[in-house]
Amino acid sequence: MKEENITTTDIISDENLVYKKTDLMTDKTLSYCPGCGHGTAHRIIMEVVEEMDMTEDTIGIAPVGCSVLAYEFMNIDMQQAAHGRAPALATGIKRTWPDKMIFTYQGDGDLAAIGTAETIHACNRGENFLIVFINNGIYGMTGGQMAPTTLPGMKSSTSPYGRDVKLMGNPLKITELVAELPGTYYVTRQAVHTPANVRKTKRAIKTAFKNQMENKGGLNFVEIVSNCNSGWKMSPVDANNWMVENMFPFYPLGDIKLDGEKVNKE
Amino acid sequence: MAKVKGAIVIDVDKCKGCEVCVEACPTDVIGMADEVNIKGYHFAEVKNPEDCIGCANCAIVCPDGVITVYRKKVKA
Structure with a gap:
């Protein structure tokens, strides 16, 4: 048997295309740091x-935070909300246009700190839209200050000796x-x-949009635990490893509520 | 048995050199360049094109979406 002699240039043609960046992402260079999970999300x-x-x-x-410019990168109709008020704005848009698919994209400072009231009330009212929540445990945009989601003992620019739970309170598991x-x-x-996690997250977002489309009567909430390598002062790969070792035990991955019923973890 | 061969194209000027793709590649195809791109990052480049299987793992984890993946079946 003789192997065909195929060079890289033979493979690179449109008929063999497996994966390319979707056209719904604009060609602008993302404003995020190298290795930031925002781009993938x-x-x-x-x-x-x-x-x-x-x-x-x-x-x-779009929220306020690192992803404030999300409307520059997502090539669809976008709005930009006041800090933390994305769920309130989404409520208004969804009630005006019930047929449109609405999602908010918020970080932990936006959703779990200044926007806590809007988040909780939108969830409690059962508004039919999707909240995508990026949790990196830090205020990334303003220089790595402690956020409500910062882990106990985790260092940030405003908790340089680590978060002292007695003095600074407990992290908030808003999900x-x-x-x-x-x-x-x-x-x-x-x-x-990782590639496997990206695929799972994509399936979760698809499920959430399907629920919204079928008007299942309730809010869909997808949290994405992400890294902030600049805020954590690590290289992107180290930050991902640190996230697996430290963030995941506190913020375990998986479904928390499916079809309106809480998932029994035992 | 049919074999697959892959190839990737990296948009080097948009690459920020985060090395997440290097970790994701199962066959160690990608490495970092010694030179820098227009933004001053050591960009990702194809070091072992022969080993690429076109699994698209690198492109899926790339935060900046700079990798395009091609795959072709090769008769052996």
Whole structure:
């Protein structure tokens, strides 16, 4: 048997294309640090929107934080909300246009700190939209200050000796909190640091959009545990490893609420 | 048995050199360049093109979406 002599240039042609960045991401260079999970999260949301053929019917809401410029990168209709008010804005848009697919994209400072009231009340009212929550345990944009989601003992620029729980309080597991509310329909926690996790997260986002499309009566909440290598002062690969070792035990991955019922972990 | 061969194209000027793709590659195809790109990052480059199987793992984890993947079946 003789192996065909195939060179790289023979393989690189449109008929052999397996994967390329979706056209729903603009060609602008992302404003994120090298290795930041935001870029991957943006891209998989846009891939889901493309695959479900709802480009014209989707409206995204950008937060305040690192991803404030999300509307520059996602090539769909977008709004930019005041700090933490994305769920309130999403409520307004969804009630005005019930047929549109609405999602908010928020970080932990936006969703779990200044926007806690909006988040909890939107979840409790059971608004029919999707919240994508990026949790990296730090205020990334303003220089790595301690956030509500910062782990106990974790160093940040405002907790240089590590978060002292007695003095600074406990980290907030807002995803578990909203899962307790009767208004949420689907609550899950995922990550985007490995190919397998990216695929799982994409499936979760697809499920959430399907629930919204079928008007299952409840809010869909997808948390993505992510890294902040600049804020954590690590290289991107080290930050991902640190996240697996430290973030995941505190923020375990998996579905928390499926079809309106809490998942029994035991 | 049919074999697959892959190839990747990296948009070097958009690469930020985070090395996440290097970790994700199961066949150690990708390495970091010694030179830097227009932004001053050591960009990712194909070191062992022969080993690429076109699994697209690198492209899926790339935060900046700079990798395009091709795959072709090769008769052996």
